[in-house]
Amino acid sequence: MDCRAFEERLDALVASQLSHDELRAAETHASSCRRCRELLEVVLGERDVLDATTREHLLASLLERTAGSACGRAREQLCAWVDGELQSTDAELVALHVDHCTGCAQLASALVALSTDLVALAEVEPDAKFVSDVLSETRALLARRVPLSARIRATWEQLLHRPRLAWEFATAGCFMLTLLCGLPFSPLRSMPQQALAVIQVNPASAIQATAQRAQPLVKEPLRQAWRSTGAPLITKSQRFADAWESEHPQSVAAWESLGVRARELREAVAGRNFAGASFTLQQMGGDLQALWNGLRVNREVEAPQAGAATTAEEEER
Amino acid sequence: MDLATLLQRCRGGDELAWEALVRQHQSRVYGVALHYVGNAEDARDVAQEIFVRIYKKLDSCSEASRFLPWMLRIARNACIDHIRRRRARPPRHDIPAQEMNDLASSAPGPEEQWREDSRKRLLHLAIQKLSELNREIILLKEIQGLSLEEIASMLDIPVGTVKSRSNRARLELARKVVALSGARYGAENAGS
Structure with missing residues (x-):
């Protein structure tokens, strides 16, 4: 068998379709002819005649002329592949591409690194004064919540x-x-010097002298204050009581008694009879209670009348 | 103390609880502000403003489980307000984009610390180069870990859009990082 006959029967040889004699002749020729032997090895996939670079270039130019670059498709699926979300077939194809494509491999490595590095960016420590500054900003707001x-x-x-x-x-x-x-x-x-002088002579009389000296300083302003506020108040309250007498007859007695007590209280205070003032105040409390009871009775009497009037009006409507 | 109790005490005007809440979340809030605003000085002011807003609106956050997205929503709004104000009245000097001195790391050795800080600066720079929407999605999903639904609600876009955008944003970020690092970023990681 010569080289030409060997080449013609090569496809049948690979497909194991040669007869026994033809197979023996082909093997004899391949063992004696180096070129045909290498050709057989290439066809059987036992020999790679291309180096890696040439192979990649060849593949790239071939894809460019046919289906186009696979990088676009691979990068569409790269995130899902890194996350392990692809189905096995797709994952295998992407892995195969990444094994041979430097650009996609770099992106895949970067994506893997990003998935851990980005999490570390979530928290960044501010300076030490930050918390105190925030608290001072919110202190005024905090008061409103309490x-x-x-x-x-x-x-x-x-x-x-x-x-x-x-x-x-x-x-x-x-x-x-x-x-x-x-x-x-x-x-x-002048009081300190006088007090000192008196104390040095007679301590008991010193206190009395100081009190007598201080009396006009305290008494006159109090009297003026009473004239300007207390007396007019009593006059007004008496007028009010007169007007009130016609409207609330049941409270009048209590009110009059209260007026009497108020005068007694004033006299007791003016005469420095504090025990009497305290007793008068207690009596005034009793009078106030009576006054309040009278008011309540008046209201209770008026309320049903008003209610009845409203009901009558409603019935008319 | 769990977050629900902390929030309840804060609503009642407990100063200690509020301080604890601020301490618990200051890094996260400051981190968000830093990524939106881009420089440490402004980020500090914005972070303070965020906490004041959080304090004023504490009553509107009823569930502790919803606190993080609620807080991030407030943070985002405050940052956007700040950026708008800054656009209206730009700063007199340019702020360097690499100003990330506060991105301190907890790496043990100085060499490792330097390397980690470099990586963080690189990442921050790459994030700043992303488009606005992609940056937000990276920030909210990948960095702050919000769910797709929460991001969709916050940005007022469909969940599907968030998902597809998320993958695109990650890929874009990976491209930027590889470009900025001269392809060392992925290789370093593959090596480590």
Whole structure:
């Protein structure tokens, strides 16, 4: 068998369709002819005549002339392939492509790295002052969320627990004393020297003298205050009681008694009879209770009348 | 203390609970602000603003399980407001895009720390180069780990769009990263 006959029977040889004699002749020729032997190895896939680069170029040019580059399709599925969401056949095809395509392999590696690296970007530590700045920004808002009573209680507790509280009271007291006694225009500027002089002579009479000296300073302003507010108030209340007498006859007695008690109270206070003032106040409480009861009785009497009138109006409608 | 209790105490005006909540979420909020705004100084201001908004709206977050998406929605809105204001009144000087000094890592050795910081800076730079929608999807899905439904609700787009966009955004980010690193990024990772 010559080379030409060998080549003509090559397809039948690969397909194992040669007769026994033809097969032996072909094998004899292949063993003696190097070119035909290499050709047989190439056809059987036992010999690769292309290097990797040439093979890739050949494949690329071939795909370009036929179906086009497979990278586009591969990259469509690359994320799903990295996530393991592709079906086995598709995954196998993408893996095969990635094995031979440098660009897609780089992208696939980057995608794998991104899936872990991106998570690490979720939290970034700000500087140490950040929390305190946020809290100072929201402090004013925080107060609105706390009820008023709780805020007052917290402020009071905070004030009480301050270590400087005693110092602050002492400072305020000194300031007041300086205002009252220590300045050239102070009302009691001569009192310390006099008090000191009296105390040195007779401590008991010193207190009495100080009280007598302070009396006009306290008594006259109180009297003026009473003239400007207390007396007009009583006059007004008496007028009001007169007007009220016609409307609420049951409360008049209680009201008159209250007026009497008020006068008694005023006299008791003016005469410094505090025990009597306290007793009068208790009596005034009783009068107020009686007044209130009278008002309630009046209302209860008026309410059914008003209700009846409304019902009558409704019936008319 | 679990988040539900923390939220309930914050609503009642508990200062300690609020401080704990801020400490718990400050890194995440600051991270979001940094990725939206792009520089540390503005991100700090925006993060503060985000927390103030969160505090004002605490009553509107009823479920603890919905707190994270709710917080990220507030963060996103605050960042967008800030970006709009900045566009209307641009800064006098250009802010460097690589200003990521606060992306501190917890790597043990200095060399590893340097490498990790470099990777983070590279990633941040690549994210800044993405389109606006892709950047948001990467931020919300890949970085903050929100579900597709939550992102769709937040961005007001269909879930399918989010899903397809998500893959495209990841691929685009991978391309940017490979381009910026000269193909070292994926190779380093494959090696490690």
